Amino acid sequence: MSTSSTQPAATPEPLDIDVMHAPKIPFWRLVSVELRKMADTRAGLWLLITIGVLTAAIVVIFFFAADDSELTFYNFLGATTTPQGFLLPVLGILLVTSEWSQRTTLTTFTLEPSRTRIVAAKTAAAVAFGLVAIAVAVVVAWLAAFLGGTDDAFRDVGLEDFSRFALLQIIAIVWGLAFGLLFLNSPAAIVLYFVVPIAFNVLVSLVSWFQEAAPWIDLSTAQVPLFDTDPLVGEEWAQLAVSSLIWIVVPFVVGLLRVLRSEMK
Amino acid sequence: MIKVERLTKTYGGFTAVDDVSFVCQPGRVTGFLGPNGAGKTTTMRVMVGLTPATRGEVTIGGHHFRSIPNPGRHVGVLLDASAQHAGRNGREVLSLGARTMGLPDSRVDEMLALVSLSDDEAKRRVRNYSLGMRQRLGIAHALLGDPSVLILDEPANGLDPAGIRWMRGLLKSYADRGGTVLLSSHLLNEVELIADEMILIGRGKIVAQGDKQTLLAQHGPAATFVTSLENDRLAGVLRDRGVAVAPAGTGLRVEAAPVDVGRAAAENTIVLTDLRAAQEGLEDLFLALTSDTQRDARSEAGAPEGASA
Numbered sequence: 111m112s113t114s115s116t117q118p119a120a121t122p123e124p125l126d127i128d129v130m131h132a133p134k135i136p137f138w139r140l141v142s143v144e145l146r147k148m149a150d151t152r153a154g155l156w157l158l159i160t161i162g163v164l165t166a167a168i169v170v171i172f173f174f175a176a177d178d179s180e181l182t183f184y185n186f187l188g189a190t191t192t193p194q195g196f197l198l199p200v201l202g203i204l205l206v207t208s209e210w211s212q213r214t215t216l217t218t219f220t221l222e223p224s225r226t227r228i229v230a231a232k233t234a235a236a237v238a239f240g241l242v243a244i245a246v247a248v249v250v251a252w253l254a255a256f257l258g259g260t261d262d263a264f265r266d267v268g269l270e271d272f273s274r275f276a277l278l279q280i281i282a283i284v285w286g287l288a289f290g291l292l293f294l295n296s297p298a299a300i301v302l303y304f305v306v307p308i309a310f311n312v313l314v315s316l317v318s319w320f321q322e323a324a325p326w327i328d329l330s331t332a333q334v335p336l337f338d339t340d341p342l343v344g345e346e347w348a349q350l351a352v353s354s355l356i357w358i359v360v361p362f363v364v365g366l367l368r369v370l371r372s373e374m375k
Numbered sequence: 376m377i378k379v380e381r382l383t384k385t386y387g388g389f390t391a392v393d394d395v396s397f398v399c400q401p402g403r404v405t406g407f408l409g410p411n412g413a414g415k416t417t418t419m420r421v422m423v424g425l426t427p428a429t430r431g432e433v434t435i436g437g438h439h440f441r442s443i444p445n446p447g448r449h450v451g452v453l454l455d456a457s458a459q460h461a462g463r464n465g466r467e468v469l470s471l472g473a474r475t476m477g478l479p480d481s482r483v484d485e486m487l488a489l490v491s492l493s494d495d496e497a498k499r500r501v502r503n504y505s506l507g508m509r510q511r512l513g514i515a516h517a518l519l520g521d522p523s524v525l526i527l528d529e530p531a532n533g534l535d536p537a538g539i540r541w542m543r544g545l546l547k548s549y550a551d552r553g554g555t556v557l558l559s560s561h562l563l564n565e566v567e568l569i570a571d572e573m574i575l576i577g578r579g580k581i582v583a584q585g586d587k588q589t590l591l592a593q594h595g596p597a598a599t600f601v602t603s604l605e606n607d608r609l610a611g612v613l614r615d616r617g618v619a620v621a622p623a624g625t626g627l628r629v630e631a632a633p634v635d636v637g638r639a640a641a642e643n644t645i646v647l648t649d650l651r652a653a654q655e656g657l658e659d660l661f662l663a664l665t666s667d668t669q670r671d672a673r674s675e676a677g678a679p680e681g682a683s684a
Contacts, residue, residue: 134444135475143474150471151462213458216425217516220452221475223424223441374425 135222140231145238148205157201164193165247169254181259184267186251187275188337194243194279199286202236203299206290215374225370229291236287240280248272270341278336281354288358291365325349329357376401376555377422377524382431384417391417393579399557404550406570407559408661414579415559419528423452435524447476451517451525456509461502465492465512468501469519476520486515506533525549527558531565543569563661575661590660598653599633602626604646612643628653
C-alpha cells in the first residue's frame with residue numbers, strides 16, 4: 111500500500127469554536143498574573159523593595175530616636191504606617207496606570223475581554239499587596255520589640271490593632287488604585303493623589319463650615335481614629351464609610367466606567 | 376473562520392469603516408490591504424472587541440470575540456508589536472500570556488524557538504528590541520495558545536526580507552494545517568507574497584476582493600505593448616476601431632487585449648515584431664483602486680478627477 115495515500119478532498123468547513131467545553135479563565139489566575147506584573151519590571155520591583163526597606167528603616171530609626179519607655183511593639187508597628195501610607199497608594203496607582211502608559215491593555219483585554227474582571231483582579235491584587243505589607247510591618251516590629259523593646263513591649267496588643275492597621279493600609283492602596291483608574295496616567299494620578307487631599311484638608315481647616323463636617327467629608331480626618339488605641343465607635347465607622355465613599359468609591363466607579371467605555375489604543 | 380457583516384464604525388461625523396463585509400476562510404491566508412488610515416486597524420480592533428461597532432458585527436468561529444471564554448486559546452491577536460511594557464523582558468511577556476491562558480511554561484520556550492529568538496535575546500528588555508524583534512515576539516505571543524484563528528495587524532512591518540520570507544513560511548504552514556489567517560499591510564508586495572486572498576480597502580470601503588488572478592481579471596486594464604514594421608498604420612487601424620493607442624518606446628501601447636491587437640494586425644497584414652500583455656501587476660491595480668482614497672492622490676500625476684478637494 112502506498113503510504114502517501116491521498117487525503118479525502120476536505121471541503122473547508124467553517125471552523126466553529128466550541129465554547130461549551132472551554133472554561134473561563136479562573137479569577138485566581140488573573141490575580142496571580144496581576145501580582146506578577148507588579149514585580150516583573152524594574153520600576154515595580156524597586157517600589158516593592160523600597161516599601162520593605164523603608165518599613166525596616168523606620169523601625170530602626172524609631173529604635174534609636176524614641177524614648178526607651180516608648181519602645182513597644184505597638185509603637186514600632188505604628189511607625190511603619192507612615193512610609194507604607196505614602197508608598198502603597200503609589201503601588202495601587204501603578205498597578206493600573208502602567209498598563210495604560212505602556213499600552214499593554216491591548217494584550218490584557220484581548221486575553222480577557224471582560225474589563226470588569228481585570229479591574230476586579232487588580233483590586234484583589236492591591237488588597238493582597240496591602241496585607242503582605244502589613245504582615246512585613248508586623249514581623250519587623252515584632253523583631254524590634256523582641257530584641258530591644260521594653261520589658262512589657264507586647265502589652266495591650268490585640269488582633270484589633272492589627273486589623274486597624276491593615277484597614278488603614280488597604281484604604282491607602284485602594285485609594286491609590288481608584289485615582290489610578292480615574293486618571294489612567296501615572297504622573298497625573300500620583301500628583302493629584304497627594305495634592306488634592308492635602309489641599310482639601312487645608313480648606314477644611316480654614317473654612318469653619320467645613321470644620322464641623324470634616325470627619326464626614328475628609329478621609330484623612332476620618333482616618334484619625336484608626337491611629338488611636340481605642341476601638342472605633344459607631345459614628346466614627348459611619349464617618350469613615352462616608353468619606354471613603356466620597357474619596358474612594360466614587361472615583362473608583364467613575365474610573366471603572368471610563369475603562370469600560372474607552373477604546374484601548 | 377472570521378465573518379465580517381456590514382460593519383460600520385463612525386467617530387462623530389467621520390466614518391472609519393463603511394459597510395464592510397468579508398469572510399476569511401480556514402486554510403487560507405487573507406491579506407487585508409490598504410493605505411494608512413483606510414480602516415484596517417479599526418476593523419481588526421472591532422474583531423477582537425477593543426472597539427465597539429456602530430453597526431454590523433464580526434463573528435469568529437460563530438461567536439462574538441467577547442463571548443469566547445479564554446479567547447487566547449482560539450484566536451491569536453497581534454495588533455501592535457510596540458504595545459509591550461518596555462521594562463519587561465521578552466520571555467516575561469510570553470510567560471504572562473501563558474499564565475493567563477493556563478499554559479505550561481514549556482510553551483514559552485517552544486514559541487521562542489519558533490520565532491528564532493535566542494535565550495539571550497529573550498532575557499533582554501523589550502526596550503532594547505528592534506521593531507523586527509518585537510514583531511517576532513508579538514507573533515510568538517499570538518501563537519502561544521495554539522489558536523485556530525490568527526489576526527495580525529502589520530506583522531511584516533520592520534521585518535527584513537529574510538524575516539518576511541520566514542513569516543510567509545510560518546503562516547502558510549499554519550494555514551495548511553487548517554488555520555485561518557488575517558493579516559493587514561499597507562505594502563502590496565508583502566501581501567502579494569504571503570496571502571492567498573486579498574481584500575483591498577480604501578477610505579473605509581472595500582474596493583476589491585479575491586485572489587490575485589481574479590483581481591487582475593476583474594480590474595486589471597487589458598493593455599498591450601505592440602511593435603510592428605508599420606506602427607503608424609497599425610495605430611490608425613486600431614484608432615478606427617475606437618481603441619486608444621499611444622506611442623511607447625519603439626512601439627505602441629494599446630488599450631485592448633493582445634488577441635484583439637493581433638487580429639487587427641493579421642486582418643491588415645501588418646507584420647508584428649513584438650506583442651505582449653502589459654504587465655501592470657497588482658501595484659497599479661492597488662494604486663488605481665485606492666488612488667482617490669489616498670492622502671497624496673492629489674499630488675500624483677494621473678490621479679482621477681474624483682480626487683479633487
